[in-house]
Amino acid sequence: MTLNILGLDTNKTKDIAKDLNGLLANFQTYYQNLRGIHWNIRGKNFFDLHVKFEELYTDANIKVDELAERVLTLGETPLHTFDDYLKTAKVPVGKNVSKDVDAVQLIVSSLTELLKLERQILIKSGDANDEGTNSMMSDFITQQEKTVWMMNAWLGESV
Template sequence: MSSNNTIGLKKASASQVAKKLNELLANYQIFYMNVRGYHWNVKGRQFFQLHEKFEELYTDLLTKVDEVAERILTLGHQPVHAYSDYVKIAKIQEDKNVQDGETCVRGVLQGYQVLIELQRELLSLASNAEDEGTAAQAGDYIREQEKTVWMLTSHLS
């Protein structure tokens, strides 16, 4: 029996990468729901601007949820798919009943900080496993999200 999976990666390394991807997936799912809640509940002078921005962000997050889950499957593993598991695994906590625009933006920034940190860990792990597909995906996400963090931080200044 081969020690490599169907895409030519060592099974043990792919398993470690898939585990980190499942951790990332859990954080994306909780973060997605937080941003969706900000979109629904934000109030105040910046309502229109933030309501639109949060919709843009949660739409992107939902796309990434699907991409991360598909990457796990590509590696030959199963994505976690129960919210009860997401809550146990995720570093990002549920953010409930937030309405103030500035507090919502700070919640988005905190979520991206967690995602970026996890994706840097994933990038290193994937690179060591010679998993270019996962490394490229993580690198693309980091680049996009660092720019978003800069823009949101500028918004708060």
């Protein structure tokens, strides 16, 4: 087993970095969806949702940077082209979403996909003793589960 400068197995960190790049691509798609619904939201809930969507895209933008920096910390190169993002992402693309319910449902479905990916990374990073990635995924999951709960409450649905 070869260890990197962090004391982690290089084979495991390459695999984790690959998964982090996949998560990065999905977060970039999620971020762009949030920008689009922020710009295009219409209706009686405009004022509340416009502000909420800005809060969410600001948070997503921070997470994109954290993911890219974690990939670099693990010794790999982060994905950085829209072409790579589109080939890799599983998060649904929201185009011309302007209705409040559709926008919130897009957020829930996007977060559901992100949570799946994060839980897979959490397992791998735990196995690799990669506490930096593990902690990041735990924080992301905690925040996103709360957002899913809140969005479902707004929709009048349970989690």
